[in-house]
Amino acid sequence: MKKIKVFSPASIANLSCGYDVLGVCLENIGDEITVKKTKNKGVTIKNIQGQNLSTDISKNVAGVSAIALLKETNIDYGFEIKIKKGIKPGSGIGSSAASSAGSVFAINKLIGEPFSRKELIKFAMEGEMIASGYRHADNVAAVLLGGFTFVRNSVMHDYFKLNTPIELAFAVIHPKIELKTKDSRAVVKKNVTITDMVSQSANLGAFVSGLYTENYELIGKSMNDIVIEPMRSILIPKFYETKSACLSEGALSCGISGSGPSIFALCKGVSKANNVANRMKEIYNKLDLEYDVFVSCVNDQGVKVLKFK
Amino acid sequence: MKKIKVFSPASIANLSCGYDVLGVCLENIGDEITVKKTKNKGVTIKNIQGQNLSTDISKNVAGVSAIALLKETNIDYGFEIKIKKGIKPGSGIGSSAASSAGSVFAINKLIGEPFSRKELIKFAMEGEMIASGYRHADNVAAVLLGGFTFVRNSVMHDYFKLNTPIELAFAVIHPKIELKTKDSRAVVKKNVTITDMVSQSANLGAFVSGLYTENYELIGKSMNDIVIEPMRSILIPKFYETKSACLSEGALSCGISGSGPSIFALCKGVSKANNVANRMKEIYNKLDLEYDVFVSCVNDQGVKVLKFK
Numbered sequence: 001m002k003k004i005k006v007f008s009p010a011s012i013a014n015l016s017c018g019y020d021v022l023g024v025c026l027e028n029i030g031d032e033i034t035v036k037k038t039k040n041k042g043v044t045i046k047n048i049q050g051q052n053l054s055t056d057i058s059k060n061v062a063g064v065s066a067i068a069l070l071k072e073t074n075i076d077y078g079f080e081i082k083i084k085k086g087i088k089p090g091s092g093i094g095s096s097a098a099s100s101a102g103s104v105f106a107i108n109k110l111i112g113e114p115f116s117r118k119e120l121i122k123f124a125m126e127g128e129m130i131a132s133g134y135r136h137a138d139n140v141a142a143v144l145l146g147g148f149t150f151v152r153n154s155v156m157h158d159y160f161k162l163n164t165p166i167e168l169a170f171a172v173i174h175p176k177i178e179l180k181t182k183d184s185r186a187v188v189k190k191n192v193t194i195t196d197m198v199s200q201s202a203n204l205g206a207f208v209s210g211l212y213t214e215n216y217e218l219i220g221k222s223m224n225d226i227v228i229e230p231m232r233s234i235l236i237p238k239f240y241e242t243k244s245a246c247l248s249e250g251a252l253s254c255g256i257s258g259s260g261p262s263i264f265a266l267c268k269g270v271s272k273a274n275n276v277a278n279r280m281k282e283i284y285n286k287l288d289l290e291y292d293v294f295v296s297c298v299n300d301q302g303v304k305v306l307k308f309k
Numbered sequence: 310m311k312k313i314k315v316f317s318p319a320s321i322a323n324l325s326c327g328y329d330v331l332g333v334c335l336e337n338i339g340d341e342i343t344v345k346k347t348k349n350k351g352v353t354i355k356n357i358q359g360q361n362l363s364t365d366i367s368k369n370v371a372g373v374s375a376i377a378l379l380k381e382t383n384i385d386y387g388f389e390i391k392i393k394k395g396i397k398p399g400s401g402i403g404s405s406a407a408s409s410a411g412s413v414f415a416i417n418k419l420i421g422e423p424f425s426r427k428e429l430i431k432f433a434m435e436g437e438m439i440a441s442g443y444r445h446a447d448n449v450a451a452v453l454l455g456g457f458t459f460v461r462n463s464v465m466h467d468y469f470k471l472n473t474p475i476e477l478a479f480a481v482i483h484p485k486i487e488l489k490t491k492d493s494r495a496v497v498k499k500n501v502t503i504t505d506m507v508s509q510s511a512n513l514g515a516f517v518s519g520l521y522t523e524n525y526e527l528i529g530k531s532m533n534d535i536v537i538e539p540m541r542s543i544l545i546p547k548f549y550e551t552k553s554a555c556l557s558e559g560a561l562s563c564g565i566s567g568s569g570p571s572i573f574a575l576c577k578g579v580s581k582a583n584n585v586a587n588r589m590k591e592i593y594n595k596l597d598l599e600y601d602v603f604v605s606c607v608n609d610q611g612v613k614v615l616k617f618k
Contacts (some may be wrong), residue, residue, distance in 0.1 A: 019503075068361040106469070152515040152531065153508070160527075162518060191500045194328075194363045197536070201510030202330045204519045209471060218469075227506070238529065274412040 003036035004109050004308040006100025007301050010087050011094035012170065012264050013138035015148075016202035016223040016255035017256075023142030023149045025130040026093070026170065032084040032306065033062065033102035037110055043067060050085035059236065061127030062103035069104045075111055089131075090178035092262040097111025097139030098303075105303045106146065117302065122157050124200045132181035146302030148211060152261040164298050165214040169273035171246070173280040174262040175237055176290040185257035187231050200227050205309045216268050220252030223266065229256055236261045238283055245279040270295060284305045311615040312345035312416050317411025318608050319396050320403035321479065321573050324457075325532040325564035326456035326512035332451030332458045333607040335479065338402070339444045341393040341615065342392045342411035352376060359394035370405045370414035370436030372413055377435040378413045384420055387537050398440075399487035401571040406448030407612075409436025414453065414612045426611065431466050441490035441568075446465065448487055448567065455611030457520055473607050476584035478592040480555070482589040483571040484546055485599040493568035509536050525577050529561030532575065545570045547592055554588040579604060 009030035015022040015183035031135065043066045045055040057063025062081055082105060084124070087095040108115050115123075124140035141149040141159045148162040192200070204223045210218035233239040242263050246254040248309040250272055262279070267273040273295045286293045318339035324331040352375045354364040366372025371390055390412060396404040410433040417424050424432075433449035438510045449460040457471040466502070490511045519527035540566065542548040551572050555563040559581055560574035572589070576582040581583070582604045591601045 018510075018514065019505045021514060079409070084311075149503045150514060150518060151512045158515075158517070158530075160515075163521075170376075188503060191502055192506050193500055196499060197509065198502050201327075201507065201513045202459075202461045204510045205327065205330060205459060205513040206467075206469075208517040209459060209469070209521070210513045212472075218461075218605045221467075227503070233385070 001110055001308050003034065004106045005032060005034040005306040006106045006303055007306050008098040008105065008143055008303045011097055011139045011142040013142070013212065013258040014228070015207070016199065016225040016253060017207050019225070019228050020136060020138055021151050021155070021204065023138040025043040025142040025146045025299040026297055027299040029093070029294055030086050030104055031098040032086065032246065033099065033106050035106040035110060036080050038080050040078045041076065042080065043070065044082045045076070045083065048083045048085060051089060053085070053089065059130065060098040061131050062204065063102045064130045066107055066126035068109055069115070069120070069123040073106055073111060075176060076283045077246055079107055079110070087215050090180055091174045092179065092256070092258040092260045093172065093174065094258065095141065096131035097143050099126065099238040099306070100124040101140045101143040102303055103127070107197045108309070109305065111278045114282070118159070121143050121159060125154065136279070143303050148296060148302045149206070153246040162208060163211045165211060165216065166217070167216070167268050168268050169258050170296050171265045171280060172262055172279035172294055172296065173242065173255060173266060173284060174292045175284065176292070177237070177261050179259065180237055181259040181263045184235060186231055187235065188228055188229060192227050200225070220266065223253035223255060225255060232256055232260055236263065237287060237289060239263060240292070242280055242283050245283055246276050249276045249279045250252035251276045264309050270297060272307050285306055310419055310617050312343065313415050314341060314615040315411050315415045317340055317407040317414065317452055319452040320406055320448045322403065322451070322567040323537070323565070324516070325534040325538065325562060326509065326516050328534070328537050329445060329447055330460050331462070332447040334451040334455045334611050335609040336603055336608040338603055339395050340407040340411055341395065342408065343501070344412070344413055344415040344419060347389050348385040348387065349387045352379065352390065353387070354390045354392065356379050357392045357394060360398060361399065362394070368441050370409040373431045373439045374436035375416055376411040378405055378416055378424070378429070378432040382420060382423065382436045386417070388416055394448040397483070399489055400483045401565070401567040401569045402481065402483065403448035403452065403567065404554065405436055405440035405614050406433065406452050407434040409451045410452040411453045411612055417615065418617070426493070427468070428504065430468060436465065443485065454613050456607060456609045466553040471517060472520045473609050474520060474525065474528070476525070476577050477607050478576050479605050480560070480570055480574045480576060480582045480586040480589060481566060481603055481605065482551065482593060483601045484593065485601070486546070486570050488544055488568065488570045490568045493541055493544060496544065497537055498540060499557070501536050505536055509534070516567045523535050525561060529575065532562035532564060534564060541565055541569055545572065546596060546598060548572060551589055551592050554592055555585050558585045558588045560585045579606060
């Protein structure tokens with residue numbers, strides 16, 4: 001294999017009750033990453049379509065993750081990367097994770113797959129470090145493993161995939177304001193009461209139970225964030241109005257996607273998710289603010305090969 | 310049915326990673342509660358064997374829970390309760406929960422089962438309120454539902470049963486010092502950092518996942534308490550020495566049972582649990598302190614009828 005093109009999808013981290021723990025992989029929206037082998041060693045980024053991002057490999061997440069991977073190999077050739085961004089940076093649906101994970105997934109294929117998808121997570125986390133200032137695995141685990149993923153301990157590289165109830169579908173609105181993960185983390189207070197810790201962790205545990213037992217009602221009511229959402233929602237226009245509209249339309253839950261500003265609503269069934277997406281649009285149409293809305297089932301496969309030669 | 314005798318078992322709350330959330334029901338150790346119908350309305354406690362406890366129905370947990378149940382019925386007769394305590398109060402293995410849950414379970418049977426086992430939890434919680442000053446459901450849910458139980462929200466009466474991997478077995482040591490739940494709660498600090506909340510909740514979620522996937526390694530490593538155990542362990546003699554010995558003997562995990570002073574070790578297989586129980590004894594034999602040690606599989610049935618007429 002000399003050249004490969006992969007599709008690296010968007011993802012939603014946190015999912016209300018699992019701050020820095022939960023992630024889910026989405027369909028359709030994502031980055032296309034093409035990597036070809038070069039005679040000269042090292043990594044170059046030839047071009048980036050769709051977004052104005054640095055092609056400096058020490059600043060671009062796809063370059064940083066690729067270098068991290070290659071440090072653990074003995075490859076005597078190099079790689080040229082082209083990126084077609086389908087996700088806007090700062091949208092809260094895993095833009096950096098898609099490029100970071102897509103790059104290492106493609107290179108791993110080109111060098112004969114010495115690493116498993118799970119082993120690639122640690123390299124992709126280096127891209128997240130450059131993008132947001134901390135090594136979080138919640139988005140990249142979702143992109144690489146697919147489905148709903150759980151980060152027990154990112155330092156110990158302890159992450160795994162959960163069960164995916166087949167009827168779940170997301171409606172997502174991305175209000176076009178840029179919110180850097182760094183800034184969105186800054187508004188999160190440093191301490192919580194034990195009482196709030198118990199409630200928040202009970203919701204996370206109940207959500208996990210709901211996924212395995214495919215109990216949609218339990219999944220929905222457990223996606224409740226009493227710690228982070230009250231702080232971060234102030235950065236997102238019409239957050240509570242949107243949430244209230246989604247829930248009254250029958251969404252199982254609604255919350256902030258990752259560090260925002262995107263808002264997700266989880267629904268039972270694509271048809272319901274389409275209705276909920278329309279309610280999101282109605283609210284944002286009243287504002288003088290551009291937005292994107294899309295609907296996605298859970299992508300149980302994760303990043304995938306589009307073509308190779 | 311005029312008279313019924315039930316066996317109401319011991320239970321372990323918290324299970325390291327699920328403070329105020331998790332519980333598990335044990336076998337063999339428990340209270341025997343006999344209830345007979347009386348012509349005169351109201352509840353009396355005729356006698357209590359095995360422990361010196363009040364027979365005043367407003368002070369005894371079995372009386373308090375019974376009264377709470379009867380308030381929601383229109384029964385024109387009464388009940389006389391006899392209790393044979395198999396669990397020492399203040400041991401940390403659900404003494405009050407066993408009496409409280411056993412009493413309402415027995416009375417519910419005598420009056421034709423208007424309530425489900427789950428519906429009985431709220432009445433049994435009133436007994437817990439008298440015993441420890443707060444309405445916690447973690448022990449009583451385990452006794453009434455059996456197996457591993459999860460309290461998502463005790464105020465909303467939202468609790469459910471988890472999956473029970475069949476090979477799990479507990480070794481438990483009860484050092485004979487009395488530790489009131491009230492006092493043991495007093496040493497718990499009021500706040501935690503967000504970082505600790507994330508770690509603690511990640512362990513709870515991972516533990517739940519481990520139960521469903523029957524992943525014994527994940528179950529063990531997730532039973533890690535970085536918030537409560539460091540504070541409460543100071544009240545328990547030789548806690549860390551015991552924990553270390555249990556883990557080196559091959560226990561999956563070791564922690565404080567409920568609010569202590571009992572220490573539990575979770576093992577894969579009864580034979581391993583027996584070996585671990587012996588290590589517990591070795592450590593406590595060096596102290597001038599009485600103790601009980603026992604081994605138990607998970608009791609998936611919960612409180613049960615022994616006989617009736």
